[in-house]
Amino acid sequence: MQPIFSTLIVIDKALKQPVYLQIANRLMVLVKDGSLQAGYRLPSTRALAALLHIHRKTVILAYDELLAQGWFESRTGSGTFVAKRLPEILHQQLPGSAEGNAAPSQKAGFAFTPTPHLQRRVMQSAGKLHLDDGFPDVRLAPLEDLARAYRSQLLQGDPYIRLGYGDNIGSLRLRQVLADYLNETRCLKITYRNILITRGSIMGTYLACTAFLKHGDTVVTGTMGWGGGEMNFLQAGANVIKIAVDDYGIDVDELEQLCRKQTIRMVYVTSHHHYPTTVTLRADRRLQLLNLAKQFGFIIFEDDYDYDFHYLSKPLVPLASADQAGMVLYCGSFTKVISPAFRVGYLVCPEDVVTHLAQLRRIIDRQGDTMLENAMADLLQAGIIQRHLRKSLRLYRQRRDVFCQLMQQQLGNCTDIQIPDGGMAVWAKFDPAIDLEKLNEKALRQDLYLPPGKWIGAETGLNAMRLGFASSTPEELERCVGIMAKIIHS
Amino acid sequence: MQPIFSTLIVIDKALKQPVYLQIANRLMVLVKDGSLQAGYRLPSTRALAALLHIHRKTVILAYDELLAQGWFESRTGSGTFVAKRLPEILHQQLPGSAEGNAAPSQKAGFAFTPTPHLQRRVMQSAGKLHLDDGFPDVRLAPLEDLARAYRSQLLQGDPYIRLGYGDNIGSLRLRQVLADYLNETRCLKITYRNILITRGSIMGTYLACTAFLKHGDTVVTGTMGWGGGEMNFLQAGANVIKIAVDDYGIDVDELEQLCRKQTIRMVYVTSHHHYPTTVTLRADRRLQLLNLAKQFGFIIFEDDYDYDFHYLSKPLVPLASADQAGMVLYCGSFTKVISPAFRVGYLVCPEDVVTHLAQLRRIIDRQGDTMLENAMADLLQAGIIQRHLRKSLRLYRQRRDVFCQLMQQQLGNCTDIQIPDGGMAVWAKFDPAIDLEKLNEKALRQDLYLPPGKWIGAETGLNAMRLGFASSTPEELERCVGIMAKIIHS
Numbered sequence: 001m002q003p004i005f006s007t008l009i010v011i012d013k014a015l016k017q018p019v020y021l022q023i024a025n026r027l028m029v030l031v032k033d034g035s036l037q038a039g040y041r042l043p044s045t046r047a048l049a050a051l052l053h054i055h056r057k058t059v060i061l062a063y064d065e066l067l068a069q070g071w072f073e074s075r076t077g078s079g080t081f082v083a084k085r086l087p088e089i090l091h092q093q094l095p096g097s098a099e100g101n102a103a104p105s106q107k108a109g110f111a112f113t114p115t116p117h118l119q120r121r122v123m124q125s126a127g128k129l130h131l132d133d134g135f136p137d138v139r140l141a142p143l144e145d146l147a148r149a150y151r152s153q154l155l156q157g158d159p160y161i162r163l164g165y166g167d168n169i170g171s172l173r174l175r176q177v178l179a180d181y182l183n184e185t186r187c188l189k190i191t192y193r194n195i196l197i198t199r200g201s202i203m204g205t206y207l208a209c210t211a212f213l214k215h216g217d218t219v220v221t222g223t224m225g226w227g228g229g230e231m232n233f234l235q236a237g238a239n240v241i242k243i244a245v246d247d248y249g250i251d252v253d254e255l256e257q258l259c260r261k262q263t264i265r266m267v268y269v270t271s272h273h274h275y276p277t278t279v280t281l282r283a284d285r286r287l288q289l290l291n292l293a294k295q296f297g298f299i300i301f302e303d304d305y306d307y308d309f310h311y312l313s314k315p316l317v318p319l320a321s322a323d324q325a326g327m328v329l330y331c332g333s334f335t336k337v338i339s340p341a342f343r344v345g346y347l348v349c350p351e352d353v354v355t356h357l358a359q360l361r362r363i364i365d366r367q368g369d370t371m372l373e374n375a376m377a378d379l380l381q382a383g384i385i386q387r388h389l390r391k392s393l394r395l396y397r398q399r400r401d402v403f404c405q406l407m408q409q410q411l412g413n414c415t416d417i418q419i420p421d422g423g424m425a426v427w428a429k430f431d432p433a434i435d436l437e438k439l440n441e442k443a444l445r446q447d448l449y450l451p452p453g454k455w456i457g458a459e460t461g462l463n464a465m466r467l468g469f470a471s472s473t474p475e476e477l478e479r480c481v482g483i484m485a486k487i488i489h490s
Numbered sequence: 491m492q493p494i495f496s497t498l499i500v501i502d503k504a505l506k507q508p509v510y511l512q513i514a515n516r517l518m519v520l521v522k523d524g525s526l527q528a529g530y531r532l533p534s535t536r537a538l539a540a541l542l543h544i545h546r547k548t549v550i551l552a553y554d555e556l557l558a559q560g561w562f563e564s565r566t567g568s569g570t571f572v573a574k575r576l577p578e579i580l581h582q583q584l585p586g587s588a589e590g591n592a593a594p595s596q597k598a599g600f601a602f603t604p605t606p607h608l609q610r611r612v613m614q615s616a617g618k619l620h621l622d623d624g625f626p627d628v629r630l631a632p633l634e635d636l637a638r639a640y641r642s643q644l645l646q647g648d649p650y651i652r653l654g655y656g657d658n659i660g661s662l663r664l665r666q667v668l669a670d671y672l673n674e675t676r677c678l679k680i681t682y683r684n685i686l687i688t689r690g691s692i693m694g695t696y697l698a699c700t701a702f703l704k705h706g707d708t709v710v711t712g713t714m715g716w717g718g719g720e721m722n723f724l725q726a727g728a729n730v731i732k733i734a735v736d737d738y739g740i741d742v743d744e745l746e747q748l749c750r751k752q753t754i755r756m757v758y759v760t761s762h763h764h765y766p767t768t769v770t771l772r773a774d775r776r777l778q779l780l781n782l783a784k785q786f787g788f789i790i791f792e793d794d795y796d797y798d799f800h801y802l803s804k805p806l807v808p809l810a811s812a813d814q815a816g817m818v819l820y821c822g823s824f825t826k827v828i829s830p831a832f833r834v835g836y837l838v839c840p841e842d843v844v845t846h847l848a849q850l851r852r853i854i855d856r857q858g859d860t861m862l863e864n865a866m867a868d869l870l871q872a873g874i875i876q877r878h879l880r881k882s883l884r885l886y887r888q889r890r891d892v893f894c895q896l897m898q899q900q901l902g903n904c905t906d907i908q909i910p911d912g913g914m915a916v917w918a919k920f921d922p923a924i925d926l927e928k929l930n931e932k933a934l935r936q937d938l939y940l941p942p943g944k945w946i947g948a949e950t951g952l953n954a955m956r957l958g959f960a961s962s963t964p965e966e967l968e969r970c971v972g973i974m975a976k977i978i979h980s
Contacts, residue, residue: 032842110789110816110843112701118849130650138653147644151637160620160961163628163829187518199855206854211602231853283560299600314514314555326600339653341860353600359608363721364696364854365689369862370831471650 005043006051008035019054020061025114027062031071031082040082042072065116068454076435117234129480130449132468133276134306134425138339140395142379142388146338149375168366169358170197170346171373177380178346186307187321188330188348196354196361197368199343201305202228204331207347207357208266208301209236217265220258220298222250224455226275229268229303238265245274247418249281252288259296266299271319272307276455276466277427278420286319293327300328306336308389309470310422311397326350334376336424337385344368344376396424396470403469403477410485424470430463434488442487448480495533496541498525509544510551517552521561521572530572532562607724619970620939622958623766624796624915628829630885632869632878636828639865658856659848660687660836661863667870668836676797677811678820678838686844686851687858689833691795692718694821697837697847698756698791699726707755710748710788712740714945716765719758719793728755735764737908739771742778749786756789761809762797766945766956767917768910776809783817790818796826798879799960800912801887816840824866826914827875834858834866886914886960893959893967900975914960920953924978932977938970 009026011019030036042048045063049056063080066072073083153162169175175192182188182195198204205228213219215237221229223242233240241258244251250269258264269289271281281289293300302319320330333345347357361367379385403426404419414431430436436453443450453465469477499516501509520526532538535553539546553570556562563573643652659665665682672678672685688694695718703709705727711719713732723730731748734741740759748754759779761771771779783790792809810820823835837847851857869875893916894909904921920926926943933940943955959967 110702110819110840112843112846114846115849118853135654138649141649141653143645143649143653147641150644151641154637154640155633159628159631159633159829163631163633163831164625165830187522202852202856203854212600228853228856235850235853312558314511314559316559329600339649340655340856341653343855343857343859350600353602356602356604359605360725362692363608363718363725364693365833366692366718366830367833369833369859372859 005048009052011052011054020058020065021116023052023059023062024065024116027066028071028114028116036082038082038084041078042080042082044079070119073437115235118231128447129476129483130468130471131451131465131480132425132449132471133451133466134336134423134468135471136336136339136392136424137395137471138341140388140392141338142384145379145382145384146342146375149378150371153371153374153378162370166367166370167358168362169354170195170368171370171377174344174373174377174380177377181380181386182332182348186304187317189321190348193351194348194354196347196349196357197373198331198333198345198347198361199365199368200335200340200345201303201331201333202232202345203343203361204329204333204345204347205229205232205301205303207360208299208329208331209233209238210360211353211357212299213238213265218262219266219268220255220264221268222270222274224276225268226270226303229301233266233268245277245279247279249274249279249285250289252285252292255289256292259292259298264296264298266301267293268301268303269319270303270305272304272310272315273420273423276425276464278418278423278425278466280316280421283316286316286322290319290322290325290327294325298327301331302328303331305331305333306423307332308337309393309396309424311393311400312421315422320348329353334385337389342372342376344373392470399469399472399474399477400426402474403467403481406477406481410481411488414488425466425468428465428467430465432461432463434463436463436465439484439487443483446483446487448483450484495538499542501542501544510548510555513542513549513552514555517556518559518561526572528572528574531568532570532572534569605725608721618937619966619973620958620961621941621955621970622915622939622961623941623956624826624913624958625961626826626829626882626914627885627961628831630878630882631828632874635869635872635874636832636865639868640861643861643864643868652860656857656860657848658852659844660685660858661860661867664834664863664867664870667867671870672822672838676794677807679811680838683841684838684844686837686839686847687863688821688823688835688837688851689855689858690825690830690835691793691821691823692722692835693833693851694819694823694835694837695719695722695791695793697850698789698819698821699723699728700850701843701847702789703728703755708752709756709758710745710754711758712760712764714766715758716760716793719791723758735767735769737769739764739769739775740779742775742782745779746782749782749788754786754788756791757783758791758793759809760793760795762794762800762805763910763913766915768908768913768915768956770806770911773806776806776812780809780812780815780817784815788817791821792818793821795821795823796913797822798827799883799886799914801883801890802911805912810838819843824875827879832862832866834863882960889959889962889964889967890916892964893957893971896967896971900971901978904978915956915958918955918957920955922951922953924953926953926955929974929977933973936973936977938973940974 008030009023011022013019045056045059049059063072067074071083072080074080172192174197175195178195179190179192183190198207209232213236217238218241219233219238220241220243222245225242230240243254255267269281271286273280289300300319304318307315307318318330320328330348334342335345400420404417407415407417407428414434416429417426420426440450440452451465453463455462455464472480498520499513501512503509535546535549539549553562557564561573562570564570662682664687665685669680669682669685673680688697699722703726707728708731709723709728710731710733712735715732720730733744745757759771761776763770779790790809794808797805797808808820810818820838824832890910894907897905897907897918904924906919907916910916930940930942941955943953945952945954962970
């Protein structure tokens, strides 16, 4: 029987929450509680809009939201359906008597405002082969060295001091060694007092957004951009404006026009290499951006997550290295250097900002993993990380070339790729006729994991994937492209 | 005047860095610090090579590097020049040598609202002896087992899966093992789906406050209470009301009166053992509290950070175990079990709340330390943590008795202590005539660390310290009390 949507979905126009989000949230709850089952065919956007007496565009926005989040799936020509492969959470039985204290929470004290802009990330069921989002090859990482250093941090020295509470700001040793390393590799001129150790770039982003964004502040970011950043801006209540990104990074002229019209609080930029398209911000745009920051007083949040992986001579030094006016928050991480599993990153900023952010950090997770931070310091000081970087850089460059060549040879007629100057992924545009969702499904059946080809806020008709080449050997890459080609050409 | 390049550029062939990069870096610094100005015509590669006694090709590589990076520009037929196009970057004065880019931030884009309710915590300069805030004796912890388990998590199995991105909700294995452990030890009735792994109690508190408190909501807590909780309530914009705590925990009658007057969103309670006074919430008050939660619809945040350390027969089971209405968020941690350095804790709550909090967690630090979480699961499953707990419980009980006896014998005339039923610290009230600040100072000079005797929100004239006994052996405790007695009685 057709659920009575006009009863199930109640819209309150007095709420601040946009109507399309109200609808999306409500539909999500209906899927969660089983009212709408996997595979259920939803009413057309036109029909639902008529039922709810709203504009069809609003329904389209709501559906798009749920499509992007993976709750819904669309099948060309036949409509929109509740996704069949819902994340694990959805198939779990809802809380009930069997679950002990897992009473249905919304009925009780736990009423919370759903945050549709946030999504839980469930571990990917990676195939044996993968062209991932751009991860490092952890098989190359100096894990033995790291394990040894960690062990010695854990077992040697005064245990009371070593294993007690530490400083919220991070390990002093890592801050010192890292300051030298960043000065050397990135032309910064900082001391350890300008460094806050974080749990990766995401915590750097979170702390900056929590400290500097007030509800209603405007954040400018490129389109398309990194979901982790955008979720943070939205969670902080910011108004997010997206500006164009071309082959040379974000369009700084567009930013300037914006600045003349309204107050911008923060500009989020991945100077090297823009996510997902991998482009590098050109030198003159960097200067212009710094000038605008000075002139209009906004913060530049420079997420330089893969600075270390650049294949053309040397990378452009970060914006932070030329920042004289104190406008740049520089954010980095060891995620791409070692592995995403080791949550160690850093923020570089003025000293009083470091202290302020450390205070915030204290109430979030108290402190980092002192043993791991000191072990990282050991590896940096011994040059082990640097050696690993040189080795990976060489291998990744080779893998990039192999991968691009394979793509051009076997899929050149239906894909458009540009050889990236750096990073671990290739931005590949596919012929619009190729259904990327089906491609993913078929590939997974042959044990090849491909990342989803869904890009929120992308230009219309964009049919593209970000294909990570760094984590596979040339032989593996050959098999990956072979599988893709066979599926596409069959 | 021609700069004396042979003096300005020093090459160290012993360095790992290639010579051409040494030259390029040095030239970059010279441009940055103004020694080489925009438009300056550089010596020819041949001339510089001769000056530096190196191969010309090396100089060409260095120049190419700087050309590629935009520092130099070449004009056909007339040579290589310091670029004119990047004057802003190139001629800025370098940041002060000591502060790096620590420009006074409040003048620039980084204006932030100071948060006087938050304080950074710097590592204590612990003396050789210590009566701390109530920390475990990390010398007893199964560190060898943990190091081994961590190492095997780090090095064994498919590295791509093991060291890739994990689930924001925490390690599935730890959640499973922990659910069994909590059901067994705390009479809960939960599955892994009710567990979110956190980075200790503080992250549990942070997530709950962020998810459930709106600006202006009222949180009730005991006076005195735990700073980590209070900082979180204030950061979330809550109105904090403190109710009395007597020998049997928070005054639930006072809470009831409050509830009749105003809406309470959350009650924060350490049922076992209240911080800092160590009292246990009496059974009848527990029931009354649960009833009030049901009646008035508030959340009980039960911080049960040291449930495992109770010396009287068996501890009272947590409020969460008797919660039928889904009003309790149960929070625990391994901080007191192993060491504060391992940031692993958990929240127990309804399944949809777990999902909601995991979404929030994703934008904060992405995920926990999967290796460490799995290593903890190994230790729990092998019964190593349980064995460690039995051993520490026995030793801590003995230490508590020794410590209380020593205090009564040597300081009985000027202190008032109650033997605690559990936990790792004794609440000691001192004679008002004793200046605790001076006592601390004098003790530290004799290598004994005592915690500060300052209690915010304490009743007037309270002169008390929370003295941790668990991390010292009986012999060490004897020396600690001896030092205190000597100072006080001298």
